[in-house]
Amino acid sequence: MHIVADENIPLLDEFLAGFGRLTRLPGRLIDHTSVKDADVLLVRSVTKVSAAMLVGTPVRFVGTCTIGTDHLDLPGLAAAGVEVASAPGCNARGVVEYVLSCLLTLSERSASAWQDKTVGIVGVGEVGSRLACTLQALGIKTLLCDPPRAEQDADGMITLDELISRCDVISCHVPLTSDGPHATHHLLNEQRLAALRPGAWLINSSRGPVIDNTALNTVLAQRPDLLVALDVWETEPLVDPQLAARCVLATPHIAGYSLDGKLRGTAQIYQALCRFLDIPATLALEQLAPRTGAGTWIMEPGPPADWLLSKALRQVYDVRDDDARLRAMVAAAESEQASREGFDRLRKDYPLRRECNLLRISTATSEPQVARRLLAAGFVSDDES
Numbered sequence: 001m002h003i004v005a006d007e008n009i010p011l012l013d014e015f016l017a018g019f020g021r022l023t024r025l026p027g028r029l030i031d032h033t034s035v036k037d038a039d040v041l042l043v044r045s046v047t048k049v050s051a052a053m054l055v056g057t058p059v060r061f062v063g064t065c066t067i068g069t070d071h072l073d074l075p076g077l078a079a080a081g082v083e084v085a086s087a088p089g090c091n092a093r094g095v096v097e098y099v100l101s102c103l104l105t106l107s108e109r110s111a112s113a114w115q116d117k118t119v120g121i122v123g124v125g126e127v128g129s130r131l132a133c134t135l136q137a138l139g140i141k142t143l144l145c146d147p148p149r150a151e152q153d154a155d156g157m158i159t160l161d162e163l164i165s166r167c168d169v170i171s172c173h174v175p176l177t178s179d180g181p182h183a184t185h186h187l188l189n190e191q192r193l194a195a196l197r198p199g200a201w202l203i204n205s206s207r208g209p210v211i212d213n214t215a216l217n218t219v220l221a222q223r224p225d226l227l228v229a230l231d232v233w234e235t236e237p238l239v240d241p242q243l244a245a246r247c248v249l250a251t252p253h254i255a256g257y258s259l260d261g262k263l264r265g266t267a268q269i270y271q272a273l274c275r276f277l278d279i280p281a282t283l284a285l286e287q288l289a290p291r292t293g294a295g296t297w298i299m300e301p302g303p304p305a306d307w308l309l310s311k312a313l314r315q316v317y318d319v320r321d322d323d324a325r326l327r328a329m330v331a332a333a334e335s336e337q338a339s340r341e342g343f344d345r346l347r348k349d350y351p352l353r354r355e356c357n358l359l360r361i362s363t364a365t366s367e368p369q370v371a372r373r374l375l376a377a378g379f380v381s382d383d384e385s
């Protein structure tokens, strides 16, 4: 069997040892020629896979080690009889941690407490529902908008326009779709952006085109009161330097880039491939993944609880580091091509990041109110357990 795979899928050699020949390529370079004698194609989000790309090739299985599937022509691949698998929820926890770190930073920037905000979550699936649970455990008010889910169960759901009118913070967690009654392409258009409440915070870690970036740039020029964090860009891997300058936080599509999230994605696709090949999945992620966590943290009583909470969140992930790296890259890039390559390099060489729940907390010695809130929010595990 010949497997062609994106070079940025970790642990693939280990999971697929004995499966056959494995060819690793930069994701953006994978094309028809790369897969002309491949049986299996494994990608991440930067490889667009259409039925036309696979015509005349033996490829019968396409796996993406990502949550998003907008880079795959799902109807075309299904019609061509190609099995497709994705990795639902694999890096959802990382995205939640990214959003929390954004909230802390936007709070500092505006000198207004994030704990007092009403957060509107657009798209309440794997990421949105975990974000809602985490925020609620931290005592933060959330409002939810998910029309496709509301068709099954409207309880607690409101429309996007109502969400925009009632929320201080809007965080987007929808898939990118262009067709159908709930299409998300330019879901946040000029009209909706203009309707954001005075001083609102807007966070997008879904897909770039969910927000009309040209409209956002125009609105931000007139509304410096709005604070925006963008992890994803309509022209990705090219970042509009003017739009980035108008955002408080600008990062290179790394919201879900914890090592744990990437490894889960690989493991999920390994399992899907084993099912497709009708062979037992003999390897588990726990056997191959690094065991070291983020360490144990003892939070001494004394400082205010909210300060300790912020410190705990920052210890595991600080979005300001990713923001600084992207801005430095954009400033140094001498051409659009250099900027595109710089964006991809920041993602390929991403520093090691582990998920918060690997941080253990000593409840015996820590400030009890903060320890309880962090445990309830799934941020840490109890070192005493």
Ligand SMILES: NC(=O)C1=CN([C@@H]2O[C@H](COP(=O)(O)OP(=O)(O)OC[C@H]3O[C@@H](n4cnc5c(N)ncnc54)[C@H](O)[C@@H]3O)[C@@H](O)[C@H]2O)C=CC1
Binding pocket: 067, 068, 069, 088, 089, 091, 092, 095, 122, 123, 124, 125, 126, 127, 128, 145, 146, 147, 148, 149, 173, 174, 175, 176, 182, 183, 184, 187, 205, 206, 207, 231, 232, 253, 254, 255, 256, 257
């Ligand atoms: N920046 C990053 O690193 C990452 C980005 N993502 C993006 O986040 C997206 C969401 O991820 P998940 O929550 O795991 O997906 P999911 O599929 O579990 O949930 C998406 C939710 O959005 C809802 N939705 C669809 N259309 C909508 C609309 N018009 N308005 C409101 N809600 C709508 C769906 O009903 C569903 O409940 C992914 O599709 C992916 O594009 C995911 C992981 C990492």
Ligand SMILES: O=C(O)C(=O)[C@H](O)COP(=O)(O)O
Binding pocket: 008, 044, 045, 046, 065, 066, 067, 068, 069, 091, 253, 256, 257, 347
């Ligand atoms: O899982 C998703 O969906 C994502 O957006 C991934 O974090 C994207 O990562 P790459 O596939 O672009 O490495």
